Amino acid sequence: MAGLELKSLRKSYGEVEVIKGVDLDVQHGEFVVFVGPSGCGKSTLLRMIAGLEEITGGDLFIGDKRCNDVEPRDRGIAMVFQSYALYPHMTVYDNVGFGLKLARAPKEVRDQKVREAARILQMEHLLDRKPSQLSGGQRQRVAIGRAIVRQPEVFLFDEPLSNLDAALRVDMRMELSKLHHDLGATMIYVTHDQVEAMTLADKIVVLNAGVVQQVGSPIELYQRPANLFVAGFIGSPKMNFVELTVEELSTDTVTVSGKDIGPTTVPADPTSLKPGDTVTLGIRPHDLTDQSSGNLVGEVSLVERLGNETNVSLRLPSGAAWLAVLDGDHELRIGQSLPLSFAPDRAVIFNTSGIALHRK
Amino acid sequence: MAGLELKSLRKSYGEVEVIKGVDLDVQHGEFVVFVGPSGCGKSTLLRMIAGLEEITGGDLFIGDKRCNDVEPRDRGIAMVFQSYALYPHMTVYDNVGFGLKLARAPKEVRDQKVREAARILQMEHLLDRKPSQLSGGQRQRVAIGRAIVRQPEVFLFDEPLSNLDAALRVDMRMELSKLHHDLGATMIYVTHDQVEAMTLADKIVVLNAGVVQQVGSPIELYQRPANLFVAGFIGSPKMNFVELTVEELSTDTVTVSGKDIGPTTVPADPTSLKPGDTVTLGIRPHDLTDQSSGNLVGEVSLVERLGNETNVSLRLPSGAAWLAVLDGDHELRIGQSLPLSFAPDRAVIFNTSGIALHRK
Amino acid sequence: QSVNLTYLIPSGPENQVIADEVVKAFEAANPDINVDIETRPGGSEGDNLIKTRLATGAMADVFLYNSGSLFQAINPQQFLVDLTNEPWQADVQASFKPVVTAPDGTIRGAPARAAMAGGIYYNKKIYEELGLSVPKTWAEFMANNEKIKAAGKVAVIQTYGDTWTSQLFVLADFFNVQAKDPQFASRYTANEAKFATDPAALRGFEKLQETHDAGFFNEDFGAAKYDDGIRMIALGEGAHYPMLTFATTAIAQAYPDNIQDVGFFAQPGDEADLNGLTVWMPDGVYIAQTTPNLDAAKKFVAFIASVPGCEAQTRAGGASGPYLVNGCTLPADVPPAVTDMLPYFAEGGQNAPALEFLSPIKGPALEQITVEVGSGFRPAAEGAALYDEDVRKQAQQLGLPGW
Amino acid sequence: MTVLSEAGSALPHGGSKAIRRSPYPGWFFLPAALIYGVLFLAPTFASLYFSLTRWTLFNSTFIGLDNFAQFFREPFLVQGLVNTVLYAAITSGLKVVLGMLLALLLTSAIMGRGYLRSVVFFPVLVSTVGVGITFTVLMHPTQGMINDALALFGIKGPGWLVDPRLALFSVALVDVWKGVGLATVIYIAGIVAIPKDYYEAARIDGATKWQNFLYVTLPLSRPATATVIILSFIGGLRTFDLIWAMTRGGPGFASDTIASVIYKQYQAGFYGLSTAGNVVLFVLIGILVVPLTMFLNRKQGHE
Amino acid sequence: MKSRPSIVLGIIAILVSALVFLVPFAFIILTAFKNKQQATLLDFSWPDGFHLWSNIVEVVTTRNWMLLTAFINSTILTVASVTLLVVFAAMVGFVLARRKTRWNGLIEFLILAGLMIPPAVVPTIWLLQGVGLFGKLHGLVLIEVAYGLPFSIILYRAFIATIPRELDEAAIIDGARPFDVFFRIILPLLWPVTVTNIVVQSVGVFNDFTNPLYYLPGNANATVQLTLYNFQSQFNTSYNLLFTNILLITIPPLLVFLFFNRHIVAGMTAGAVKG
Ligand SMILES: Nc1ncnc2c1ncn2[C@@H]1O[C@H](COP(=O)(O)OP(=O)(O)OP(=O)(O)O)[C@@H](O)[C@H]1O
Ligand SMILES: Nc1ncnc2c1ncn2[C@@H]1O[C@H](COP(=O)(O)OP(=O)(O)OP(=O)(O)O)[C@@H](O)[C@H]1O
Ligand SMILES: [Mg+2]
């Protein structure tokens, strides 16, 4: 049984505090994904869980044991380092098998497991190479291989697929998902890839500047972001925001309007609002459709045609820069004005502190 | 003027040939993206262009000069290494300014450029740190910074954004695009991110196992892939394929049918085909819609709900595993059968050697 | 039941050869005793080794070491076996006994080698050629040098490439010092006489300076080595070479064809009738207190100090001077340099032990000072004064009274 | 990259008392500490007592600080001190510079590399005695090869070892000749440890060979430089064997260093005095070397 | 760009090295070819005859083949002490470089002290006698280890910084005990440094003269440097034999160097970490 419990965990490098009190519960067998902007402390948190980074404050429980001072070796973890950290003097085979060798696994078992991992990672032909003879993505796969052969209670993955091509990434994602399923191990996974986060996670943890912003299932985070940060961070392309003024309140809707958008009634929790307040309305680029009878109009400033969809950058009358993702291929002129619409129930209202006011 | 010309460039590491005769023309000011599976030789090619890897065979022209044996210094290039290769003994500031220092740029100019780059890369607060005190993404940005301050004729980027979060990645993509625009420099860019490739490239080069598969504009590659490999590689999720039999040929259509799909007439070049031949039909997951009156039916094996769209994995009657990306959020049961349809002009026909038979 | 003895000697081929021969002869006479020869560095490195091994109780059974002041410095009373009452002491010449006598008056050693002297080798051919005769006074010596120099030859060979050779003019002058002041040694030991202030003692330094200032030296005197000196004197490349007489063996070995050309005389003093030789007592052999084989060791020492012992030595190394054991004779065909020495030892001849056998103090920096004086870097008086300082340090370190 | 936790680090929270064992365990010191402590440190510190005595090895008399007083009265102490520092500075300076250059040459793709490496290292292997004799011969003022060679160019060579102004420098040069191979192998180890990525980055950044050296090799071979400087500087301050073999501190006292003065005292049997001298030399070296090491170790390139 | 060996530079280097390094060497060889008389002249003359072989025979057979005994002793001494030295020093260097504690300064000072103070011979002998190691080969081995440690530790300490700490971490996560981290990761990656250490220390121990002289007396225990004294005394030296001997005892360390030199290769840590 290896759930995890983090209790106001803190970490400072000298003066700089990079983890500012993180509380988190991870159930045994859960697949938890950490996301957050570059430098927010994801790797640090992972390394603290692994026992590689001294914990400055707070408590870490693995299973039911306080593990602040337990040696990494005794924590029952495996980890894929962001920097790979391959043993340069060993072949791929030995790199992958090193953990098993240390655990004194019989040679045949080791051999079988290493080959199995190599198969999963599509690197059977590389087993005799040294890390210096591998491409970036191949090295990354070796790093994954090293972790997965060990079948520990807890897996820690630090951006394990960042250097793989799309097809391989999809394959690997599936393999990891399968592994998770087969082993029933707890997995903690750092990624910048939204698709990965969305598809793999039982639970996503959004970090920003060392603070947890929201913890929830992928769909929850996407549909009911807790605050502006999460709203902006989850979902790609990013959610569009515009500042509006509260016009009217009902029990579970708020009517807002502003320079860019005429009066629109959005489902929201109005309790903390009063008419005249400034709020931010957020709407995802995918939720915008080009419709002549739209509730807003933007001037096209950039068009990216991806084939099956078209990304349109727009400038709203207030000057706000928005993005719309339109289905299919559209030929648009830069400078032309484009009327857009959205379904109000797709929009989210945030108060001035950035807290989302979801309908209860 | 710094176009590039690669003439049957080859590279072997001992026995292993990793670049097997690459021909490529890059115009001055063009933005070329290299894509290809992990280990296909992208980095090697970049390093050959940079002059870091000895050229085993063929000729490399930069501008109009044969550069096989020219020192990297004299090639007028800047490069972002896949492994960053930051100078561990220098601060971020010095890392970024190093090239300028070597070029004996005046101190003020250097300072101004370094700070400008830091601003662009959102790392102004990190200038005094050593690389070892940075997170993975921060290091990557330093690596980018080091290249962009130098304003060379040719930029070489090796997966420069792979470790950045989505938001930052979008920002950086825009900044690179802007830089390209402002400097008019030639850029060669390796990425695994389809969106990056599609949005940035004037021209995409698809590599596989050291061989160029296709060169073309993003939309061309997406819509008219030259072969099965490109078709499968470009576009995410991957194109679905199914083997069918040719039923009928007209001047510019081919009618195919098979176990999974009833007779369908697809626009294609029929010249090399005759009825009864086996061909492969490809259709992108995004081009599949759930329609009760569809031309095929699959059994749902996995559902990934991303919020704005839903990825559905299907098993066709023949056993082929397909994926459909359906707009919006769908609740589907695993095991249920799902009828799908596609517009025939979205489908691509490949002959048995995997060559696409596009209508002329 | 055979006994194993270890015998520690200074290294070097000639020492080795002699020791081998002695041991061979001894073993032939005492088949039940087996002697292993062990070597050690010579010079001060050797002094340290000897002291260290004595101090740590790790000394060989029998060892060969200097007599005189160095002997005193190894605490003979504490570490060496008392040999006063050995029967063979009767045959040891009386002049040797004091230099191996511990402070308590017991004799702790036996003579191991032939006696040596310090003086001046000269090349007989040059002397013949220029019609010179052996000088009895310093003035005559300098006059000879003058003539030799005028003939375009090197008058005095100096070899400061081996610094120790530079001391000879000072050390070999001691007979002359003693002749003037018989009490010098004891006054010197008692901190009453000084080289710088005693005119007779200062002469040694002055002589060195004079010969240098007169330009009598070979051009490369600063770099030449002892071996060069030997060659030059043997081959007539130079006329005089102040040296210890053990060089005779070396010359005989290296230049057997020229050994007849090399003669020897004592370093002249200022008066012709006070002409005598400064003598170096031979090394002694000693038995360490720690030996488990005292009887065998005593037998071995007795053998060395016996006629068969010196015969074995002569067989192996030739003769370089008189042995201090009664009954030991030199063969008839000894080289002229040895013959030249003998009169000083004979009845009526004049000789005196070198200062280091009369006083425990010998400043360690003497050779460097004499190099300086002999190279003209430092005047004789200053050199002597510096040496007095050096001597003082030594005396203090020895804890002698009166310093 | 980041610091692993250390044993016994004070934890702000109570909780379990389980001592976290460092991955860098203290007991790794044990075998070395035992051997070094027992066989070197203990006797050495014990012997410090003898610096306060008049010591013949057989018995010692306590004489307080007299030995130190005597040591500071040594007639050529000041000159010896100057010589010592000069000698150490020259030899270590040249070893660092030449060692670095040779190592650069010998790690580059150069014809005959294996041969050159061996040749450069060869002098390290030859016993000091042999080197001493060989060079006294080569440096002989009238028959020496060096002066013969100079004579070919019409230069009258100096008396390398005979001229009191030159002797120390001549010995220093021979010391460099003998020791540069050692510096070179250390540098070679240092240079090969530098990942080639950095050179590639620098080449792309437009570095010339010289700049490559200045900004990449030099800073990143800092471990080697630090080692070579410390070892050769301490070595230089302490050596006497080559001086002893070649000039015995001469001519006269011209090439005496503190170490050779001490050695001579030791050879003369002044054991207490030489121990006192060693204490003085130790303090002197400490004064020079401790700040130097602190400086050299202060900001290591990596980590 | 081109990795073709630089020929011009190579030739210049070879010529210069020949002049600077081989001329003195030539002197040693020439002298080894001469007979005693000619060798005594100590000059660069061509040997009058070929005496190398007879010199070798004489050198080797002198004193009951003492040189052979000495070779065996020196080899055992060298192999044993260098092995211990390398392992123990690397262990200390490793922990010292990786773990920062407030004791580091003191420890480093004590190590430096080993380079700064000459060992005290007599107390050491007393000590060795006390523990029964005096005059024993293994006693001398320990002495050599003790005296060689500072150098090796300093060398290792400095170089451990060149190994990315992530590798330690990766190994720790893989379940490595400190011992494994050290022997399986650190030590192999420090191979060039170890080679340097081996070469330097072997030369030092093999050519050591003072320590065997004091701590290991006795003919049966002679080491190679001591054999030089067979031909050299205060007043008389057979230069031909001395130099032949020097030549002979220089060969084994040279072979050691030639063997290990090939192992000093670049790029040990290539491909280990990204960033
Ligand atoms: N030194 C080497 N010896 C042998 N093969 C090598 C060596 N270096 C690289 N390779 C091989 O060359 C091929 C191309 O490597 P390259 O780094 O160019 O791949 P890449 O396309 O950049 O891959 P990635 O996307 O994973 O970075 C890889 O299959 C790699 O294993
Ligand atoms: N040794 C250090 N000293 C000071 N600050 C550090 C040190 N190491 C890391 N940091 C800082 O700690 C913060 C968190 O780093 P961490 O590596 O956890 O980020 P991350 O979330 O993994 O980012 P990325 O996605 O870029 O990898 C960063 O801002 C980084 O600059
Ligand atoms: Mg990270």
Ligand SMILES: [Mg+2]
């Ligand atoms: Mg790559």
